[in-house]
Structure formats: C-alpha cells, structure tokens
Amino acid sequence: MKKQPELRTLSSQTCSILFSILMSVVSATSAADPALPCPARCECRGETLDGVGPVYSVNCADNGLSTVPDLAMLRGTGPSYGTGDQDAGTSVAGIDDKIQLRLDKNQIGSIDRSQFISGLGIFKLDISRNKGLTEISEDAFENLSPTLERLSLEALKLTFNRPLSMVSRLSNLRLLSISHNNRRGYVPGAVEHVTVRLFEGPIKRSLQILKMSHCGLRSLSEASLEGLSALEELDLSNNWFTQVPDAVKSLPGLKTLSLFHCYIMKLADFSFIGLTQLTSLHLSANRLAEIEPFAFTGPEGSLEDLRMGRCHLTNVPTDALKVLRKLTYLDLSENRFTEAGPGAFKGSYCLTELLISAAGMTFSDDAFSDQSECIVSLTMKQMGLTSIPREAISKLTSLRRLSLDNNQIESLPADAFSGISASSIRLTGNPLTAIEDHAFRGLSSGLDINLSHTKISGIEFLLGYAEDAIGSVNLDYAGLVCRCSMRDALNATLLANIYGSCLSGTRQVMLSSRELPQIVEDACVQESKRNTGSQAQPMIEMWLTVALSFIGFSSL
Ligand SMILES: *[C@@H]1O[C@H](CO)[C@@H](O)[C@H](O)[C@H]1NC(C)=O
Numbered sequence: 001m002k003k004q005p006e007l008r009t010l011s012s013q014t015c016s017i018l019f020s021i022l023m024s025v026v027s028a029t030s031a032a033d034p035a036l037p038c039p040a041r042c043e044c045r046g047e048t049l050d051g052v053g054p055v056y057s058v059n060c061a062d063n064g065l066s067t068v069p070d071l072a073m074l075r076g077t078g079p080s081y082g083t084g085d086q087d088a089g090t091s092v093a094g095i096d097d098k099i100q101l102r103l104d105k106n107q108i109g110s111i112d113r114s115q116f117i118s119g120l121g122i123f124k125l126d127i128s129r130n131k132g133l134t135e136i137s138e139d140a141f142e143n144l145s146p147t148l149e150r151l152s153l154e155a156l157k158l159t160f161n162r163p164l165s166m167v168s169r170l171s172n173l174r175l176l177s178i179s180h181n182n183r184r185g186y187v188p189g190a191v192e193h194v195t196v197r198l199f200e201g202p203i204k205r206s207l208q209i210l211k212m213s214h215c216g217l218r219s220l221s222e223a224s225l226e227g228l229s230a231l232e233e234l235d236l237s238n239n240w241f242t243q244v245p246d247a248v249k250s251l252p253g254l255k256t257l258s259l260f261h262c263y264i265m266k267l268a269d270f271s272f273i274g275l276t277q278l279t280s281l282h283l284s285a286n287r288l289a290e291i292e293p294f295a296f297t298g299p300e301g302s303l304e305d306l307r308m309g310r311c312h313l314t315n316v317p318t319d320a321l322k323v324l325r326k327l328t329y330l331d332l333s334e335n336r337f338t339e340a341g342p343g344a345f346k347g348s349y350c351l352t353e354l355l356i357s358a359a360g361m362t363f364s365d366d367a368f369s370d371q372s373e374c375i376v377s378l379t380m381k382q383m384g385l386t387s388i389p390r391e392a393i394s395k396l397t398s399l400r401r402l403s404l405d406n407n408q409i410e411s412l413p414a415d416a417f418s419g420i421s422a423s424s425i426r427l428t429g430n431p432l433t434a435i436e437d438h439a440f441r442g443l444s445s446g447l448d449i450n451l452s453h454t455k456i457s458g459i460e461f462l463l464g465y466a467e468d469a470i471g472s473v474n475l476d477y478a479g480l481v482c483r484c485s486m487r488d489a490l491n492a493t494l495l496a497n498i499y500g501s502c503l504s505g506t507r508q509v510m511l512s513s514r515e516l517p518q519i520v521e522d523a524c525v526q527e528s529k530r531n532t533g534s535q536a537q538p539m540i541e542m543w544l545t546v547a548l549s550f551i552g553f554s555s556l
C-alpha cells in the first residue's frame with residue numbers, strides 16, 4: 001500500500017511551544033496582529049504536512065461539541081501570518097494556507113450547508129466518529145467543494161443502500177474514507193450485498209483514493225463503484241467477501257487494491273480482468289486455498305507487489321503466477337505448503353523479494369533455481385525450521401538479505417551458511433544457544449547479523465573472522481551475562497557495530513560501552529576467586545580428615 005502523508009511527528013506540545021516561540025519572533029518583527037483566528041474550544045496552529053506543505057490546522061476533535069462551531073473567522077481574507085525564521089528554513093503557516101479541520105469524535109448531531117459557509121479554504125475535513133450524527137444533508141459540503149480534497153466520514157452509520165449523495169458534487173475531492181460504516185446489526189438499513197451505484201456526479205471524475213474497510217460487506221456489485229474513472233487506490237480490507245468483489249472490474253485505473261483480512265477462499269479465473277494498471281495487490285490474511293490458473297489475467301504487465309501471507313494455500317501457485325512479468329515482491333509466508341518443489345518459481349517474472357513459509361514445509365534443492373539471479377531478499381519466518389535449507393538458498397547468487405526469524409534453530413554449526421552469498425542474516429526470535437566457530441564463514445564481508453531475542457549466552461562466536469568480516473551484530477534481548485569468557489572477543493566488538501547489553505550483577509551494560517573491558521576484567525577476578533575458593537574446599541576437607549584420623553588414632 002502507498003504510504004499516506006503523515007503529520008509531522010513532533011508532539012503537539014513541542015509544536016505549540018515552537019509555534020509560540022516563532023509567533024513571538026513574528027510579533028517582534030512585524031506589526032501584524034499575531035492572534036490567529038480560532039473557533040471556540042478548538043486548537044489552531046501552523047503545520048507542515050508531507051506532500052502538502054504548510055497548512056493551518058484547526059483541531060476541534062474529541063471536544064464534546066454538539067454542533068459545528070462558528071467557522072466564520074476562518075474565512076481566508078486575513079493577512080499572511082508570518083514567514084517565521086527564514087534562516088532556519090522554517091515558516092509559520094497562517095490562515096492563508098490550506099485549512100485542515102478536525103471535528104471528529106464529538107457529538108455533533110446534524111450537518112448542513114449553513115455551517116460550512118463558502119470561502120473557508122478547507123482542503124481536509126474529518127467528521128468521523130460523531131456518535132448520533134444521522135443527518136448529513138445532501139448539500140452539506142457544497143460550499144467547500146472548490147477546495148475540499150480530503151474527507152473522512154468514518155463510523156457515522158452511513159448505509160450503502162443508496163447513493164452517497166452528500167459527496168456527489170465534490171468535484172475536487174481526491175480522498176474519501178467511509179470505513180466503519182454500514183455494519184449490519186449496528187447501522188439501520190445496512191446491506192451486506194451492495195448493488196446500488198454509490199457514487200454519482202462530479203466526484204466520479206476526481207476521486208483517487210477510496211477507503212471502505214470494516215463495512216460488513218459480503219459483495220459489491222460491478223455497478224456499485226462504476227464510473228470512478230480516476231480511482232487509483234481502493235481499500236476494502238476487513239470485510240466479509242468470500243471472493244474478489246465484482247466492483248473492482250469497473251475500475252480500470254486502479255493501481256492499489258487491498259483485500260487484506262476478508263474471508264476470500266478462492267481466486268477465480270479473471271477476478272482482476274481489466275485491471276491493467278494494478279501494481280499492488282494485498283490479499284494477506286484470507287482463507288485463500290485455491291487460485292485458478294487464469295486468476296491474474298488482467299494485471300500481467302503491471303502487478304509488482306503481491307501479498308498472500310497468512311492464507312491457506314497448500315501449493316505454491318506456480319501456474320497462476322507465471323504470467324506476472326512485472327512481479328518483484330511476493331509474500332507467501334505462513335501458508336500451508338508441504339513443499340516448494342523444483343521450479344516452484346518458474347515464470348516470466350524476476351523477483352527481488354520473496355517471503356515464503358509454512359510449518360514443516362521443505363524446499364527442494366532447485367525450489368528457487370528459476371530466480372537464481374533475481375532474489376535479493378529471502379524471508380522464511382515462523383515455520384519451525386531447525387536448520388538452514390542451505391542447498392536451495394545457495395542457488396541464489398544475488399542474495400543479500402536472508403531472514404529466518406522466529407524459527408526453531410537452536411545451534412549453528414561451522415559453515416552453517418556455506419555457499420550462501422548474503423550480507424545480512426536475521427535470526428531473531430530463534431531459541432539459539434550455540435554458535436560454533438566459523439558458523440558465519442563464507443558469507444559476504446561487512447556482514448550484518450541480527451540475533452536479537454535469541455538465547456545466546458556469550459560473544460565468543462565473534463572470534464576467528466577477518467577484521468572486515470562482520471559489520472554489525474544485534475544482540476538485543478539475548479540475555480547475555482558479562483563474563484570473563486568475553487575477554488578475548490571484546491576486541492571484535494571494537495571493529496563491528498555491536499548492539500545489545502550484558503548483565504553485570506543487576507546492571508545492564510551496553511556491549512559497546514567503554515566500561516565493558518573493566519567490568520569483564522572484574523568478572524575474571526571474581527570468577528577466579530570463586531574457582532580457587534572451590535578448589536580450596538577439598539584441601540580443607542583433606543586436612544580435617546587427616547587431623548581427625550590422627551586424633552582418633554592417638555586416642556586408641
Ligand atoms: C534486529 O531485529 C530487531 C527485531 O526485529 C529489530 O528491532 C532491529 O532493528 C534489528 N537490528 C538491526 C541492526 O537490523
């Protein structure tokens with residue numbers, strides 16, 4: 001899925017502190033009134049949104065509001081509110097900028113056009129989760145239409161038994177979320193099988209992103225989304241579909257489709273017919289057990305990213321996949337395969353990244369041979385592996401990253417990775433206790449090894465490699481104790497970036513700490529004291545016995 005632009009990650013407190021500092025700079029250097037207009041009981045500030053630029057953020061969310069506050073003062077006629085400290089490259093947004101207005105999580109009971117007056121410059125509006133909002137008039141957002149690009153109407157008890165007429169005339173709307181609506185049992189009039197056309201009017205030519213997750217949908221007819229000619233991204237995750245809904249066939253411009261966590265059991269032939277732009281398809285966490293051979297007819301020349309992890313597949317769908325010539329990312333992890341046979345990945349594609357696993361599955365030596373020059377990253381996670389399927393993996397001549405997280409690998413013998421070309425090995429979450437000398441021999445130099453959440457007790461395994469062999473080692477949460485036996489391996493920790501800590505008494509000491517050599521020296525002294533102490537024990541016993549027997553002997 002495409003990453004949505006996010007708000008700057010500064011905490012709101014930091015933001016408002018920064019903002020007031022910047023505002024005081026502005027008021028000191030310009031004559032303009034620094035008091036920014038802000039509706040009652042709301043918080044207002046300038047922000048920068050990724051991919052949007054400066055916005056004026058009006059936050060009235062979660063405030064117990066029962067009506068939309070008076071927004072008249074936000075009309076964009078005011079002066080420009082400052083350019084802030086230009087030397088530092090920062091600027092303070094003002095009401096001349098795009099406005100984002102949050103009214104979500106209140107108790108607003110009805111919405112009509114008298115509240116959203118014209119000239120407000122609102123580009124993003126969120127009125128999600130207003131309990132009891134049953135009345136949104138058809139023309140409620142009409143005055144906002146010149147500027148409104150993003151609208152969130154989540155969890156408002158909307159029903160999908162008639163067109164969503166309140167959005168019809170929003171001719172500039174690009175993103176609409178109507179997730180968490182239409183849930184039968186919660187929403188009067190909800191329908192599980194949607195047959196009506198949901199969108200009419202100018203929105204059909206502008207809408208690019210539509211989110212309809214958690215809507216209790218069992219089917220969406222081809223007509224239901226018909227005419228959304230600009231739609232590129234559709235989120236239908238967390239619904240109750242048992243097959244790919246017909247609606248997608250009426251969306252030829254679709255690039256990203258999520259059907260994550262529905263109840264899809266089968267991908268029938270021609271499920272995605274006509275979707276010749278589709279690049280990303282998310283089908284993970286379905287009950288998917290069957291894929292018909294022509295299931296992917298349609299996006300053969302476009303699909304790059306296909307996710308079918310945590311499904312119920314018993315066979316690698318070699319036949320269905322072979323036509324996907326642009327496919328580079330394939331997730332088949334945590335399925336129900338018994339094996340990946342020779343030629344399992346024979347097709348017109350060249351994968352960069354493959355994830356595949358199933359409890360107890362085996363890999364034929366030639367399972368990956370058809371992708372030998374392609375795969376850069378291979379993940380086999382959570383499948384109970386006790387050893388590394390070296391033969392199959394060693395066919396991958398371009399491999400850089402090998403991830404074997406959350407398996408059952410307890411020990412690594414010498415040359416455990418022999419023949420494998422990776423420069424990054426992940427073994428996190430394995431019950432690994434023993435790593436023999438030269439376990440990592442033969443891998444690419446500058447090797448990054450991730451052993452976090454394993455049960456490794458020492459760092460001696462770092463010895464015996466060339467200086468540049470190991471680039472980094474992560475031993476977070478491995479439960480190491482700072483011991484004398486670490487002494488020899490400490491030099492190796494100076495060459496590699498080493499993450500993690502060891503326990504000295506009750507204290508966690510970072511493995512990269514400059515104190516560690518001294519702590520280890522102390523541990524050596526302690527350990528040798530304990531050793532001589534326990535050696536002294538038999539001596540004392542012996543002398544006692546001698547002395548006692550002498551006394552006994554003399555008393556006879
Ligand atoms: C190692 O794996 C852990 C757990 O997945 C992760 O948090 C960490 O960032 C990884 N470290 C490195 C250096 O890749």
Ligand SMILES: *[C@@H]1O[C@H](CO)[C@@H](O)[C@H](O)[C@H]1NC(C)=O
Pocket residue numbers: 487488489491
């Ligand atoms: C560690 O490195 C130092 C300085 O490079 C060297 O004098 C010392 O002998 C090394 N210790 C071991 C155990 O290799």
